[in-house]
Amino acid sequence: MATPTDPRERRPRTVFRRLDGILLLDKPQGLSSNQALQRVRHLFRAEKGGHTGSLDPLATGLLPVCFGEATKIAGGLLGARKAYETVARLGITTDTDDAEGQALRERPVPVLTIDAIDAALRRLTGRIRQRPPIYSALKRGGEPLYAKARRGETIAVEEREVEVHAFDLLSAADLLDGGEPLLRLNVECGSGTYVRSLVRDLGELLGCGAHVAELRRLWVDPFRDPRMWTLDGLEQLREHAGERVLDACLLPIEAGMASWPEVRVNAVQAQRLGRGQGLRGPYPPRGRQVAILDEQGRGLGLGEVDAEGGLRPVRLFRWAAVAGAAEARADAPRCP
Known part of the structure; x- marks a missing residue:
C-alpha cells in the first residue's frame, strides 16, 4: 500500500x-x-x-x-525615510505593542479632544528618545530580542534617539462618535523608528495606553x-x-541609487575603479558615499569621496570592471 x-x-x-x-x-x-x-x-x-x-x-x-x-x-x-498609515487602538496595551500580542492592561479611555490628541502627537515629533519593543528584530548577543522574549527572559531595552518627521492625526471619527476608540494616524520617520513604540507612547501620554491595530507602509525613499x-x-x-x-x-x-549623490566616470576611470584603485578628482560631495555611474547612466556601484575629493570604490557591481575594460578598448585608437 x-x-x-x-x-x-x-x-x-x-x-x-x-x-x-x-x-x-x-x-x-x-x-x-x-x-x-x-x-x-x-x-x-x-x-x-x-x-x-x-x-x-x-x-x-x-x-x-x-x-x-x-x-x-x-x-x-x-x-531611508519611510511613511506609514496606522490605526491605534486606545485603552489596551499588549506585550508586542500591536494586536498580535497578549493584552497586558486595560484602562478606560478618557474624554479626548482633537487639541489634546494633537498636543500629544507634537511631543512625539522631531528628535525624540524611544524605547524599541521587546518583541523586535533588534539583536543582543547575536540573537533577536523576540527570541529571548518568547522564552520568557527578562529584557531591558535601552532608549535610543530617532527622528520622527511627522506624526499627524488623520481621523478620530470612531472615537469622537462614541464607537471604537480608534485613531487613524500618519507617520513619517527615519531609520530605526518603531511605529509600535510611537503608538504605545502616545497611549501613555493620553492616559489610557494603546497598541497598533493596523499598519501599512506607504513609501520608502527613493x-x-x-x-x-x-x-x-x-x-x-x-x-x-x-x-x-x-x-x-x-x-x-539605478532606480534604487537615487538617494545617493551621483558621480559619473568615463571608461578608463571605470576600469581603474574596477581594479580597486581610487581616482584623484576632485569629486563632490566630499566626505560622502556616492552612486557611481558610467557616461551612459548605468550604475557601476557605490563609492566614497574623501576629504580631499578623491573617489574610491566601496561596493561595485560585477559588471563594473568588465564594462569599463570593454569600453576602454572600444575607444582606443586603432592602426590604419
Missing part, C-alpha cells in the same frame, strides 16, 4: 538563475518579511535576494526586495510613489503571461 506523501515533496525543485533588479512588493498581512522575500525569490527564481527593512507580520505595504547585485545597495536603503506588486498578482503573471513578463515588474538597480 502506497504511503501518502506531503504535497510539498511533489513540487519541482526551483532552478535558480542570476537576476538583478528591485521589486516593490506589497507585503500581505500574516507573512514575515523573510517569508515574503522567500516567496518572491522562488517565484522569480532569483539566486540571491534580500529585503530593505522588516515589516511585522501584522503590517502590509511596501517592502523593497533586492535581487542579485541590487543587494549591494540594500544596506543604504535600510536607513520610492515615494511606488507601483507595488502583490504576491497574488505576481503569481498570476507568472502562470498566465510567463517569466519574461514577470521580469518586467522589476526596477533597474
Whole structure:
C-alpha cells in the first residue's frame, strides 16, 4: 500500500538563475518579511535576494526586495525615510505593542479632544528618545530580542534617539462618535523608528495606553510613489503571461541609487575603479558615499569621496570592471 506523501515533496525543485533588479512588493498581512522575500525569490527564481527593512507580520505595504547585485545597495536603503498609515487602538496595551500580542492592561479611555490628541502627537515629533519593543528584530548577543522574549527572559531595552518627521492625526471619527476608540494616524520617520513604540507612547501620554491595530507602509525613499506588486498578482503573471513578463515588474538597480549623490566616470576611470584603485578628482560631495555611474547612466556601484575629493570604490557591481575594460578598448585608437 502506497504511503501518502506531503504535497510539498511533489513540487519541482526551483532552478535558480542570476537576476538583478528591485521589486516593490506589497507585503500581505500574516507573512514575515523573510517569508515574503522567500516567496518572491522562488517565484522569480532569483539566486540571491534580500529585503530593505522588516515589516511585522501584522503590517502590509511596501517592502523593497533586492535581487542579485541590487543587494549591494540594500544596506543604504535600510536607513531611508519611510511613511506609514496606522490605526491605534486606545485603552489596551499588549506585550508586542500591536494586536498580535497578549493584552497586558486595560484602562478606560478618557474624554479626548482633537487639541489634546494633537498636543500629544507634537511631543512625539522631531528628535525624540524611544524605547524599541521587546518583541523586535533588534539583536543582543547575536540573537533577536523576540527570541529571548518568547522564552520568557527578562529584557531591558535601552532608549535610543530617532527622528520622527511627522506624526499627524488623520481621523478620530470612531472615537469622537462614541464607537471604537480608534485613531487613524500618519507617520513619517527615519531609520530605526518603531511605529509600535510611537503608538504605545502616545497611549501613555493620553492616559489610557494603546497598541497598533493596523499598519501599512506607504513609501520608502527613493520610492515615494511606488507601483507595488502583490504576491497574488505576481503569481498570476507568472502562470498566465510567463517569466519574461514577470521580469518586467522589476526596477533597474539605478532606480534604487537615487538617494545617493551621483558621480559619473568615463571608461578608463571605470576600469581603474574596477581594479580597486581610487581616482584623484576632485569629486563632490566630499566626505560622502556616492552612486557611481558610467557616461551612459548605468550604475557601476557605490563609492566614497574623501576629504580631499578623491573617489574610491566601496561596493561595485560585477559588471563594473568588465564594462569599463570593454569600453576602454572600444575607444582606443586603432592602426590604419
